[in-house]
Amino acid sequence: MIDIQALTFTYKDETAPALENITLSVPEGGFLGIIGPAGAGKTTLARAIGGIVPHHYPGDYYGSVKVDGLDTIDNRLTDLSRIVGTVFQDVDSQIISSVVEDELLYGMENFGIPHDEIPRRMEFALKQVGIESLRERTIASLSGGQRQKVAIASVIALRPKVLVLDEPTGELDPASSRQIFTLLKTLNEEYGITVVIIEQKIMLLCEFARQLMVLDHGRIFVKGDTREVLSHAEELEALGVNCPRVAYLSRLLEKETRETLPVCVSIEEAEAMVRGLMK
Amino acid sequence: MRNLFQYVPGNSLIHRLNPITKIVLTIAICVAAFMTDNLIYLAALLGVDLAIGIIAGVPKKTLGILKGLLKIAAFLFILQALLTRRGTPVFWIVTDTGLLLAGKVVLRLVVVCMPLTLVLAVTRVSDLANALVQVVHVPYKYAFTLTTAIRFVPQFLEEMNDIMEAQTARGIEFDTRNSFKKLGMILPLCAPLLISSVRRSDQTAVAAEVRGFELRTSSSGYKRYPFRLCDLPAALLCAALIVLAALI
Numbered sequence: 367m368i369d370i371q372a373l374t375f376t377y378k379d380e381t382a383p384a385l386e387n388i389t390l391s392v393p394e395g396g397f398l399g400i401i402g403p404a405g406a407g408k409t410t411l412a413r414a415i416g417g418i419v420p421h422h423y424p425g426d427y428y429g430s431v432k433v434d435g436l437d438t439i440d441n442r443l444t445d446l447s448r449i450v451g452t453v454f455q456d457v458d459s460q461i462i463s464s465v466v467e468d469e470l471l472y473g474m475e476n477f478g479i480p481h482d483e484i485p486r487r488m489e490f491a492l493k494q495v496g497i498e499s500l501r502e503r504t505i506a507s508l509s510g511g512q513r514q515k516v517a518i519a520s521v522i523a524l525r526p527k528v529l530v531l532d533e534p535t536g537e538l539d540p541a542s543s544r545q546i547f548t549l550l551k552t553l554n555e556e557y558g559i560t561v562v563i564i565e566q567k568i569m570l571l572c573e574f575a576r577q578l579m580v581l582d583h584g585r586i587f588v589k590g591d592t593r594e595v596l597s598h599a600e601e602l603e604a605l606g607v608n609c610p611r612v613a614y615l616s617r618l619l620e621k622e623t624r625e626t627l628p629v630c631v632s633i634e635e636a637e638a639m640v641r642g643l644m645k
Numbered sequence: 646m647r648n649l650f651q652y653v654p655g656n657s658l659i660h661r662l663n664p665i666t667k668i669v670l671t672i673a674i675c676v677a678a679f680m681t682d683n684l685i686y687l688a689a690l691l692g693v694d695l696a697i698g699i700i701a702g703v704p705k706k707t708l709g710i711l712k713g714l715l716k717i718a719a720f721l722f723i724l725q726a727l728l729t730r731r732g733t734p735v736f737w738i739v740t741d742t743g744l745l746l747a748g749k750v751v752l753r754l755v756v757v758c759m760p761l762t763l764v765l766a767v768t769r770v771s772d773l774a775n776a777l778v779q780v781v782h783v784p785y786k787y788a789f790t791l792t793t794a795i796r797f798v799p800q801f802l803e804e805m806n807d808i809m810e811a812q813t814a815r816g817i818e819f820d821t822r823n824s825f826k827k828l829g830m831i832l833p834l835c836a837p838l839l840i841s842s843v844r845r846s847d848q849t850a851v852a853a854e855v856r857g858f859e860l861r862t863s864s865s866g867y868k869r870y871p872f873r874l875c876d877l878p879a880a881l882l883c884a885a886l887i888v889l890a891a892l893i
Contacts, residue, residue: 444854447856454851459852461796462856465652465769471867476861505796506651506803
């Protein structure tokens with residue numbers, strides 16, 4: 367679904383590349399989590415998948431990005447956005463309307479969703495994100511977290527094939543963050559939507575993402591299946607990326623027992639492993 | 646100020662009017678106010694403004710707007726009264742013609758300023774823009790400019806407040822009672838505010854583009870804005886206001 371070949375990108379008027387030699391492939395129905403320290407190029411990568419880089423942000427661009435077979439260079443941003451739905455990091459600047467309902471309508475109207483289908487999609491999106499009660503509210507009266515949910519709902523209503531989210535839970539409390547991840551899981555599993563999410567909450571990423579990629583200074587530090595990436599816990603720590611405690615636990619136990627143990631990503635798994643070892 | 650353009654939800658007669666009718670009504674009131682030279686008729690127009698506010702169910706807001714305009718009105722009244730040199734003096738250098746003229750200027754100002762703010766209070770900006778695109782066939786680009794500008798007023802104020810709070814926390818006396826001193830302190834804030842707004846508008850442009858801004862046509866809107874029976878009396882009122890202004 368997403369195929370990136372040797373992508374190197376330098377923003378105009380910058381000397382250091384924001385992304386360097388990124389090669390990445392996400393299959394249809396994949397769920398990729400991207401993590402890395404500030405300034406690692408995460409946002410640039412999200413922009414590149416949606417075609418916003420280089421269409422809106424010019425610069426030196428090498429390599430290729432293909433989404434659903436379309437090369438992002440050869441296609442217009444408008445055509446690309448039928449396939450890729452993007453939720454940006456800065457919530458306030460991406461909300462266009464003054465009222466929640468209008469914000470959801472905006473994209474649907476533009477992309478020509480049949481008018482008899484609009485109410486269903488509207489209700490679906492509002493319900494999935496859990497903001498049905500905010501439908502008539504003005505954006506100005508919402509909290510940061512509520513706005514973030516509106517931004518997510520407005521993209522979900524469009525049912526894109528690929529969903530790119532740049533730190534969508536930045537302003538959300540733990541319960542709402544989990545709710546968003548659960549929603550992404552549903553969209554991913556039931557509707558086959560490919561999800562790419564940039565996120566700092568590593569515990570959630572480990573639990574939900576099937577693939578993980580760690581970026582550092584514009585380069586891929588490590589990528590692969592979630593468990594595989596987590597087995598590099600010490601290197602990640604050195605980079606400033608915290609691994610979940612359960613992943614540490616498996617590493618520690620491995621050293622202690624001198625056995626090869628699977629990397630745990632959830633508390634339940636860790637519990638089962640510890641019980642197994644105690645027998 | 647924060648709530649100046651804020652939509653007040655409701656289901657009054659004014660709320661239900663077609664957005665275009667509301668705009669026409671606003672324009673009719675303004676045109677009538679500029680056509681007439683009759684003090685009593687101007688006062689009657691002010692009555693129409695107030696009536697609209699009361700029917701719309703926003704009397705508090707109406708009075709708020711009136712109160713806000715009062716300061717400017719008082720200033721204008723004094724200026725006009727002092728500077729008019731015709732007529733017979735009533736006291737000191739103020740003449741009867743001056744007072745009459747000042748009254749008219751002030752009333753006209755209030756009459757013209759009120760309906761637009763009122764209309765924005767009882768109409769969603771998006772409805773206004775969509776109706777303009779659908780019914781009047783205003784190019785969407787201009788309608789978008791209007792909605793975005795109004796949408797960002799509260800945002801802008803919020804940001805200004807944030808910057809001021811940050812500065813206050815670092816010992817700058819924004820809570821001073823001296824307005825001149827305060828103004829002097831606010832001016833340097835314009836640079837950061839401007840920079841962040843430009844950055845923000847750039848982001849908004851991308852957000853609009855990735856959600857199909859360029860595909861939008863006059864028939865894209867989901868909501869339709871047909872003229873209904875309740876628009877008729879409003880249209881008649883518009884005609885009556887202008888005819889009366891021409892006659893009196």
